[in-house]
Amino acid sequence: MSITNQREFFGIPPDVAYLNCAYMSPQMKSVGRVGKEWLSRKSRPWEITPDDFFTEAEESRRLFAELVDGEAEGVSIVSSVSYGISVAAANVEVGRGDSIVVLDEQFPSNYYVWRELAKENGAKLTIVPRPKDHDWTRAVLENMNEYTSVVAVPNCHWTDGSLLDLERIGERAREVGAAFVVDGIQSLGAHPFDVEKIQPDFLVASAYKWMLGPYGAGFMHVSERFRDGKPLEHNWVNRENSEDFTSLTEYTDGFQPGARRYDMGERGNFLLLPMANEAMRRILEWGVGNISESIGELTDLIEAEAARRGMEVVPKDRRARHMVGLRIGGSAPDDLASRLAEENVFVSVRSGSVRVSPHIYNDEGDIERLFDVLDRVVPGTHSA
Numbered sequence: 001m002s003i004t005n006q007r008e009f010f011g012i013p014p015d016v017a018y019l020n021c022a023y024m025s026p027q028m029k030s031v032g033r034v035g036k037e038w039l040s041r042k043s044r045p046w047e048i049t050p051d052d053f054f055t056e057a058e059e060s061r062r063l064f065a066e067l068v069d070g071e072a073e074g075v076s077i078v079s080s081v082s083y084g085i086s087v088a089a090a091n092v093e094v095g096r097g098d099s100i101v102v103l104d105e106q107f108p109s110n111y112y113v114w115r116e117l118a119k120e121n122g123a124k125l126t127i128v129p130r131p132k133d134h135d136w137t138r139a140v141l142e143n144m145n146e147y148t149s150v151v152a153v154p155n156c157h158w159t160d161g162s163l164l165d166l167e168r169i170g171e172r173a174r175e176v177g178a179a180f181v182v183d184g185i186q187s188l189g190a191h192p193f194d195v196e197k198i199q200p201d202f203l204v205a206s207a208y209k210w211m212l213g214p215y216g217a218g219f220m221h222v223s224e225r226f227r228d229g230k231p232l233e234h235n236w237v238n239r240e241n242s243e244d245f246t247s248l249t250e251y252t253d254g255f256q257p258g259a260r261r262y263d264m265g266e267r268g269n270f271l272l273l274p275m276a277n278e279a280m281r282r283i284l285e286w287g288v289g290n291i292s293e294s295i296g297e298l299t300d301l302i303e304a305e306a307a308r309r310g311m312e313v314v315p316k317d318r319r320a321r322h323m324v325g326l327r328i329g330g331s332a333p334d335d336l337a338s339r340l341a342e343e344n345v346f347v348s349v350r351s352g353s354v355r356v357s358p359h360i361y362n363d364e365g366d367i368e369r370l371f372d373v374l375d376r377v378v379p380g381t382h383s384a
């Protein structure tokens, strides 16, 4: 079901065409209100009880699990994608001669840690080249074999939204015995994800993009087979019985159950998690499938307008519905993003692709404005 424009939930001024959710989502008014309430609670610490160290975190687990069709027991609270990916890297087994599979131009937070791990273990980092026909799924599958010990990929490429079929890649990962790690930050909240079907070992996303939450809070779903691994840090809260503040120095080898052992210290209970939770509740009310479909109507229009001007676009059947990359070619000025920004039109330029990432606060008028400016600043792109 397509959702009507929801700009009223956000504080975007009428003269701003913000088409850059893949960079950072604008804050919803209700999320800002929740943030202010929690910020002011710190002025009254006598009202903050030991229970408060746990309740919002448990609510986050429940909501994130619902968002990805997973289990609350499998959810850890992290600060960032790099934190979650580092937990994964600390727990997978990589031997000499093994291969770790990543994509060409993959985001650094899901790249460097694998390069380091490969170096430390005498393994090979297999970088899947960008396929000309945008079929990343085939390209990844062709690069997996019995030596693959980890496949660490996104749901869609951050530069242009080109999509991977994670169900098929996950199936192959299980066949070859590889750990399956997914960076979901550029899709969760705007693209349906089904943990039961895809079965990632680690699925990480932080909240500040498509999950419409604050910066500095993230979530990770961990498969059952990795729920007894090593946390990155040894804090007090992820240990068994941490609810009892009177016995924290009765040190224990035990952890909190499920994936809680991987929770970061000071996990944002008093500001970031309540804000992230408010945003997840709103997304679940709209429905991720509906959000995806509604944004898809806008990206289809962008694809059509771009094609009329001879720009290369990742076609609909190869991309996510919520993001589209336009390859304008040599005629684009180097400062294209700032020229657009001067006219209050906001997109990103990533690896030669103009990445347009609208949301349900955008409408056709915003897209008209984008192409109006492109027609003026990029020579030779006027529509045919």
Ligand SMILES: Cc1ncc(COP(=O)(O)O)c(C=O)c1O
Pocket (backbone or CB within 6 Å): 022, 023, 079, 080, 081, 082, 083, 107, 109, 110, 154, 158, 183, 185, 186, 206
């Ligand atoms: C694909 C992808 N992964 C991760 C991130 C952010 O990483 P981190 O949370 O480690 O800062 C971004 C930010 O643009 C991204 O596009």
